[in-house]
Amino acid sequence: xxxxxxxxxxxxxxxxxxxxxxxxxxxxxxxxxxxxxxxxxxxxxxxxxxxxxxxxxxxxxxxxxxxxxxxxxxxxxxxxxxxxxxxxxxxxxxxxxxxxxxxxxxxxxxxxxxxxxxxxxxxxxxxxxxxxxxxxxxxxxxxxxxxxxxxxxxxxxxxxxxxxxxxxxxxxxxxxxxxxxxxxxxxxxxxxxxxxxxxxxxxxxxxxxxxxxxxxxxxxxxxxxxxxxxxxxxxxxxxxxxxxxxxxxxxxxxxxxxxxxxxxxxxxxxxxxxxxxxxxxxxxxxxxxxxx
Amino acid sequence: xxxxxxxxxxxxxxxxxxxxxxxxxxxxxxxxxxxxxxxxxxxxxxxxxxxxxxxxxxxxxxxxxxxxxxxxxxxxxxxxxxxxxxxxxxxxxxxxxxxxxxxxxxxxxxxxxxxxxxxxxxxxxxxxxxxxxxxxxxxxxxxxxxxxxxxxxxxxxxxxxxxxxxxxxxxxxxxxxxxxxxxxxxxxxxxxxxxxxxxxxxxxxxxxxxxxxxxxxxxxxxxxxxxxxxxxxxxxxxxxxxxxxxxxxxxxxxxxxxxxxxxxxxxxxxxxxxxxx
Numbered sequence: 001x002x003x004x005x006x007x008x009x010x011x012x013x014x015x016x017x018x019x020x021x022x023x024x025x026x027x028x029x030x031x032x033x034x035x036x037x038x039x040x041x042x043x044x045x046x047x048x049x050x051x052x053x054x055x056x057x058x059x060x061x062x063x064x065x066x067x068x069x070x071x072x073x074x075x076x077x078x079x080x081x082x083x084x085x086x087x088x089x090x091x092x093x094x095x096x097x098x099x100x101x102x103x104x105x106x107x108x109x110x111x112x113x114x115x116x117x118x119x120x121x122x123x124x125x126x127x128x129x130x131x132x133x134x135x136x137x138x139x140x141x142x143x144x145x146x147x148x149x150x151x152x153x154x155x156x157x158x159x160x161x162x163x164x165x166x167x168x169x170x171x172x173x174x175x176x177x178x179x180x181x182x183x184x185x186x187x188x189x190x191x192x193x194x195x196x197x198x199x200x201x202x203x204x205x206x207x208x209x210x211x212x213x214x215x216x217x218x219x220x221x222x223x224x225x226x227x228x229x230x231x232x233x234x235x236x237x238x239x240x241x242x243x244x245x246x247x248x249x250x251x252x253x254x255x256x257x258x259x260x261x262x263x264x265x266x267x268x269x270x271x272x273x274x275x276x277x278x279x280x281x282x283x284x285x286x287x288x289x290x291x292x
Numbered sequence: 293x294x295x296x297x298x299x300x301x302x303x304x305x306x307x308x309x310x311x312x313x314x315x316x317x318x319x320x321x322x323x324x325x326x327x328x329x330x331x332x333x334x335x336x337x338x339x340x341x342x343x344x345x346x347x348x349x350x351x352x353x354x355x356x357x358x359x360x361x362x363x364x365x366x367x368x369x370x371x372x373x374x375x376x377x378x379x380x381x382x383x384x385x386x387x388x389x390x391x392x393x394x395x396x397x398x399x400x401x402x403x404x405x406x407x408x409x410x411x412x413x414x415x416x417x418x419x420x421x422x423x424x425x426x427x428x429x430x431x432x433x434x435x436x437x438x439x440x441x442x443x444x445x446x447x448x449x450x451x452x453x454x455x456x457x458x459x460x461x462x463x464x465x466x467x468x469x470x471x472x473x474x475x476x477x478x479x480x481x482x483x484x485x486x487x488x489x490x491x492x493x494x495x496x497x498x499x500x501x502x503x504x505x506x507x508x509x510x511x512x513x514x515x516x517x518x519x520x521x522x523x524x525x526x527x528x529x530x531x532x533x534x535x536x537x538x539x540x541x542x543x544x545x546x547x548x549x550x551x552x553x554x555x556x557x558x559x560x561x562x563x564x565x566x567x568x569x
Contacts, residue, residue, distance in 0.1 A: 103375070173410060174412060176373075176408065177408065179370065180405065181402070181405070181428065182398050182401045182482060183425075184398050184428075187428045191428065
């Protein structure tokens with residue numbers, strides 16, 4: 001039979017299906033991005049005029065035009081840095097145990113099941129836990145430390161799951177190469193496996209922190225204040241964070257405060273984007289390391 | 293021709309010893325007796341017994357899945373990390389039972405080095421790849437000594453001249469053949485007694501393969517080498533002894549020239565002449 005390169009009935013049908021699928025995917029993408037664009041545009045329209053140096057460096061005030069968000073920015077950064085400092089080592093250690101040591105033991109499977117469940121628990125439950133455990137029992141009070149510990153609990157499942165995923169992608173040839181040189185299991189994990197998993201771990205951490213930085217409910221539950229006229233200066237300080245400040249302003253009747261809320265949202269968005277950008281830069285740097 | 297041809301009983305599971313003791317002066321380095329290996333329920337090795345001589349190159353040949361790589365990996369207990377793997381029988385290295393109760397696997401692997409089929413340099417610099425084994429085993433006392441050992445190893449693996457000006461560049465930028473020689477250098481750095489090579493040249497072009505083979509030839513002065521290969525010509529070129537595996541059993545083992553010119557088993561003859569497998 002001779003080769004024929006022209007279209008035929010069957011190929012035309014499949015090409016059509018191809019095009020239809022492409023179109024559907026494009027429409028779905030447009031809807032998602034469109035919704036986001038409308039949201040950002042509305043917030044920008046309301047809040048852009050409030051984005052001044054004064055707004056960024058002032059404390060809250062009864063008068064909307066002189067109110068600022070400095071205390072909440074510092075509070076958010078403080079809390080999120082502490083959250084990362086707590087969630088990263090604990091999460092990575094837990095994931096390493098489950099992935100490398102736990103094997104298929106009953107205990108490991110039990111923990112695994114619980115972690116998967118924890119990831120789906122509403123954040124306010126974490127707030128109640130934080131209130132009972134950190135604020136009351138451990139007597140941390142309504143401090144930055146208690147807030148960060150609560151958010152760290154919230155972030156842990158995601159950090160653990162993504163770290164396990166990252167550990168799983170390290171090729172077995174690398175582990176074998178290390179073992180064959182007389183490395184112990186721990187040396188292999190510490191010097192070869194974990195460094196190779198860093199990009200994946202960082203991605204998971206940033207995802208988890210991005211969720212944590214936008215959380216309001218658990219922090220209100222543990223008693224983060226909606227009005228404080230100062231920025232936290234130690235882990236024992238009372239504090240507020242951006243979402244709480246935004247929530248506070250939105251609930252005021254005056255339109256001017258609503259504009260403040262919009263500006264606050266823009267600040268929070270900028271903070272999120274910055275965090276994600278840092279994560280991408282870090283990840284790329286680690287991915288390049290050791291590669292030509 | 294040596295007089296090592298010893299008629300084999302008809303069953304394949306018969307213990308096949310190196311039938312060469314008459315002319316072999318080198319001591320036995322690895323003595324394997326009645327070795328069975330299981331992946332879960334599946335038996336991958338069936339009653340392997342053989343003596344591997346010091347400072348000789350012993351080649352394992354056989355079709356894919358015949359157990360030769362599995363057997364190689366029982367010699368430095370790399371199979372330990374596979375869940376469900378189980379070993380019966382004994383492996384004695386210099387008279388010590390490798391599967392004995394007091395054996396430190398880490399120390400065993402330090403003395404029985406391994407080079408893998410697919411080169412697996414760590415995603416670090418060339419220098420760090422070789423230095424890794426020295427560092428984790430605390431084998432050097434100073435930075436100068438470390439650098440010295442790294443250079444010595446790279447020279448021994450015949451790759452020093454190609455990498456000496458870029459020791460701190462990524463090992464992943466090297467060509468496939470260079471990566472494999474780097475892995476050999478890495479294995480040599482910790483000064484093992486025995487070097488296991490699992491098809492070290494199967495992914496390389498003919499020129500790189502030739503360099504590896506020359507290297508194997510040079511290294512046998514200092515090391516006992518066991519090499520798994522798919523390539524019959526390679527086994528004939530580099531090895532002193534050849535063991536032919538088939539379906540998890542050791543069919544025949546003897547001097548390489550005899551295995552290739554006057555095999556005792558019909559199966560071996562069919563395989564080395566390309567009629568089966």
